[in-house]
Amino acid sequence: MPVPKKEWICSSLFALAICLSFCPRSHAQESPYIVAYDHYLEEPGNLDVEYFSTFGTQRGAGDFHAFWMEFEYGATAWWTTEFYLDAQTTFHDSTPFTGFRWENRFRVLKREHFINPVVYIEYEQKNGADKILKEVEGHDVESDYAVANFSLRQEHDRELEFKLLLSKTFKGWNVAVNPLAGKNLSAGHPWEFGYAIGASHPLALAASPNRCNLCRENFIAGVEMYGGLGDADSFGLHDTSHYLAPAVAWNLPSGWTLRLSPGFGLNDNSHRLLLRWGVSREFAGFGEAVRQFLGRL
């Protein structure tokens, strides 16, 4: 007999909360990127719980607030797996759940090199009302989002997405370049392409001896740029949207990280503003806590 959905979700969240209560906090050193990725993976056994919001302006319809939860787990030192739940509110419209994503990142080389590649594979199951804009690909343009949620929700997509995360850190600077290719698994959709690039630098390179919230080394500032590159049938920049987004991350000694990033559309096909913010907390030894919890049952 199938377990009712509400009870299943409540039980899962309750079990997760109990496991997290056994986990010590861990000081994260998160980059300010929200769309781009560097080559650093989650520490093995740690769980990073993240919440992100995107406020977007929309010409021709109501502005929107899209939000998502991320559960990022370091399965090994070379494999990080991540689960997302996405939703959005369109002003003067409605608030639908828009889908889930499962992402995996695999470190290819065992040591640091001039450029460090990480392979990214993601499966998405979402409806057309998804507006988190976690990546921009193909011919995604602002007018695609100017449709009522009721209509957008009729469209159901299953997508596979591949990225090559190339990143290098030198003298405190991190530079990341992420080409991407995505395929809607429904018949008749061509491969779509996009990119994200980012650069970041901490405000101070050396750490101060004292434990402090406002030390300069706790802040990392950066900028990212992302957009679509068309699809296999019409590759190029025509009918694509692009964004430039300064970003800052504040890594608190308590284990919390706060991020803020105002993104600006670079052409007429782009939303004028995508204001993103997020909060995350890393829990050390989550895998071990789960095993201990299950062992007690």
Added chain:
Amino acid sequence: MRVGLRNPFRCLLAATLLTAWFAVPHGLGLPLASANNSPKRQTDNSGEASNDKAVYAELAKAPAEARAKRNPFENDAKSIAAGSKLFEQHCAECHGNMAEGGKKAPSLRENEVQRAEPGALFWVLTNGVVRRGMPVWSKLPEPQRWQIVSFLKSLRTDISKQSASLP
């Protein structure tokens, strides 16, 4: 949108996720995360001891150029204090609060570490020992990695003092 587990693909997805989250680190014999107050590991346990040796052996793999690098913060008291703070934030979770070792990672007070050149320690910190569960730490800026090396090297003095005070 319906979310359920009756669809075979979703069942497969859920099973793979659960495997990745809870089983893979054990199955591959990889070390697991532990709490900060984890006790010193028993190094006579053959599995953990061999993993420790493999991790220590990485120090010997540091290229000559890396070994020859000098710590710009050598013997700097403030850097040792900063390194201690950084160690607590990033390393103690696996290596133990006093660097005595945990379930997941070896002691950094052993001779293999204390006798290693600062450049070799910096190299291992930068590159990690990914196949043995230690992540790369090049995301910490270079000065912070040297501060951690300063702290690790200061433990040698602690050990000497402790030995001298024994009857």
